[in-house]
Amino acid sequence: AERTFVLAVAESKRLLSGEYPASPDEVLACSEKLQRACTGAEQDAQQEAQKAIPEAQDLVLDLKDEAKQRKELLEDVQAVVQARASSAHEVRMALIAAREGFLPGGLLTEAYSKLRRRKLEGITLSLNAALEQKQMALARALWQRGHALGEAQERAGGDWRSGKFSHLEHPGKKSCIVRGRFTSTNCGGSFGTRTWRQNPRYVLRRLNDQTRKYDRSVTVLAPKVSVAIAEVGSQPANLSVHIVQNCEEAVEAGCGSLLVPGYNVLASSSDEDEIPHCSCDLMVMTDDEPVFIVPSAARGEEGSFVLFVESDCPMEVVEVPASERNPWNYEKTMKMEWSSRGSRPSSSMGGGRLANSAPVLPWYRNPQVRIAAVPSAAAPALEDGAADAGTIRLSPMGEEGALVLAILTPEEADDSEPAAVHILRNVPAEATRQGLAENPQLHEVLACSGPEEAVYSKASEVGAVYRLLHDDQSIIVMPSLKEMGCEGNYKLQILATAEVTVDLLP
Numbered sequence: 001a002e003r004t005f006v007l008a009v010a011e012s013k014r015l016l017s018g019e020y021p022a023s024p025d026e027v028l029a030c031s032e033k034l035q036r037a038c039t040g041a042e043q044d045a046q047q048e049a050q051k052a053i054p055e056a057q058d059l060v061l062d063l064k065d066e067a068k069q070r071k072e073l074l075e076d077v078q079a080v081v082q083a084r085a086s087s088a089h090e091v092r093m094a095l096i097a098a099r100e101g102f103l104p105g106g107l108l109t110e111a112y113s114k115l116r117r118r119k120l121e122g123i124t125l126s127l128n129a130a131l132e133q134k135q136m137a138l139a140r141a142l143w144q145r146g147h148a149l150g151e152a153q154e155r156a157g158g159d160w161r162s163g164k165f166s167h168l169e170h171p172g173k174k175s176c177i178v179r180g181r182f183t184s185t186n187c188g189g190s191f192g193t194r195t196w197r198q199n200p201r202y203v204l205r206r207l208n209d210q211t212r213k214y215d216r217s218v219t220v221l222a223p224k225v226s227v228a229i230a231e232v233g234s235q236p237a238n239l240s241v242h243i244v245q246n247c248e249e250a251v252e253a254g255c256g257s258l259l260v261p262g263y264n265v266l267a268s269s270s271d272e273d274e275i276p277h278c279s280c281d282l283m284v285m286t287d288d289e290p291v292f293i294v295p296s297a298a299r300g301e302e303g304s305f306v307l308f309v310e311s312d313c314p315m316e317v318v319e320v321p322a323s324e325r326n327p328w329n330y331e332k333t334m335k336m337e338w339s340s341r342g343s344r345p346s347s348s349m350g351g352g353r354l355a356n357s358a359p360v361l362p363w364y365r366n367p368q369v370r371i372a373a374v375p376s377a378a379a380p381a382l383e384d385g386a387a388d389a390g391t392i393r394l395s396p397m398g399e400e401g402a403l404v405l406a407i408l409t410p411e412e413a414d415d416s417e418p419a420a421v422h423i424l425r426n427v428p429a430e431a432t433r434q435g436l437a438e439n440p441q442l443h444e445v446l447a448c449s450g451p452e453e454a455v456y457s458k459a460s461e462v463g464a465v466y467r468l469l470h471d472d473q474s475i476i477v478m479p480s481l482k483e484m485g486c487e488g489n490y491k492l493q494i495l496a497t498a499e500v501t502v503d504l505l506p
Contacts, residue, residue, distance in 0.1 A: 005049060011033075202293040204292070225310070230306050244292050335491060412488075416488060423478075
């Protein structure tokens with residue numbers, strides 16, 4: 001009974017986290033299975049295992065709520081499919097919601113069939129219009145979509161049958177065609193989700209770029225770049241594309257090709273676009289401040305895609321390798337609870353502060369996490385899978401100290417409060433103090449999760465980054481909610497490119 005109980009709890013947590021898709025009936029069956037396991041554990045399990053029964057009972061309720069939500073998502077999709085006048089945008093949004101709600105693709109076959117029909121309607125007219133307006137990236141993407149979705153087999157697909165615009169399959173002097181693929185490991189889902197940064201990422205560079213020798217104060221000609229994306233497979237995908245760049249604090253920390261929360265969106269496709277495309281003028285584009293193209297698809301939509309890039313001058317598009325997308329050698333996740341209940345009621349509900357303003361005294365009640373660098377020769381690195389709170393590997397990015405990233409995510413994204421993360425350090429005279437000195441003149445703000453006018457955000461993830469050198473004194477990470485007295489359950493994730501010590505202060 002005890003083993004059955006433990007396995008049922010683990011399965012329930014995996015299902016709720018979206019580790020694998022499941023239908024409403026499968027979620028409900030999982031709740032019933034867990035309820036039976038709880039009953040068995042109450043009768044036969046050891047006392048230590050029985051302590052987990054209250055949490056498991058909460059999971060049963062969560063599973064029932066999840067089954068209800070997924071049923072509603074499925075009903076929304078079915079309603080859109082049955083509505084004769086539903087547009088491609090309406091079908092797309094229903095499918096995205098279903099995918100982000102972890103519904104299996106097998107339940108959405110009719111919706112994808114309708115989306116295919118809607119995407120092919122008027123595609124010839126759209127292609128000709130794009131060519132007339134010299135929107136070459138968009139035209140190439142439309143031509144590719146027609147090929148992928150089988151326009152040649154449709155009555156209006158004469159241009160595809162004859163190959164009238166086959167020249168669009170070849171890049172020009174100022175264009176790039178990049179092929180990629182969404183897999184189970186890099187399909188991060190739609191923009192705005194906490195996993196979006198896991199999508200493939202491409203660095204955009206000017207060929208024979210001379211701008212890298214200039215600093216930000218030098219004005220150079222800003223090239224205009226246009227990007228479009230299209231699917232390759234016969235099933236339509238709910239694609240998007242964004243052009244983004246790290247914020248100044250991330251640049252100063254030396255993030256390079258690592259994209260961190262707080263990035264600036266330079267351009268983005270719209271959910272109402274016939275085919276996802278966007279364009280912008282690139283004011284700054286250097287090795288230290290790379291410009292990224294990030295394609296994305298709805299969660300679980302694995303398959304190949306093609307990016308089409310056009311610009312005023314020759315460009316190259318280079319995919320960021322996995323080693324640079326995930327350079328972390330240390331990882332630790334801690335639960336953060338702002339609550340009026342529990343063993344320390346109201347002790348952490350201190351409210352917020354602005355980036356460069358003195359906080360009110362209650363702000364210091366928020367959780368404090370101390371992070372210190374470990375000299376590279378002080379201790380051997382632990383191997384992956386070590387039975388420790390963190391996981392440590394060796395990394396070349398740790399040679400210049402540890403790049404530390406603190407990310408705060410709400411456990412319930414739909415019910416989150418504006419939140420922020422600050423990274424601070426006491427002045428040298430207060431270096432031996434365990435926690436943060438409760439005087440703005442005795443500590444400095446090293447980094448925060450947003451610009452001064454928008455430090456607090458309800459985004460799916462907020463984070464701050466700082467490079468901690470080996471001989472630096474320790475830093476303190478402080479997550480907080482904007483309003484004093486706000487409640488919520490969050491997770492604080494500490495990532496580092498070199499070995500560090502992480503302690504939650506009492």
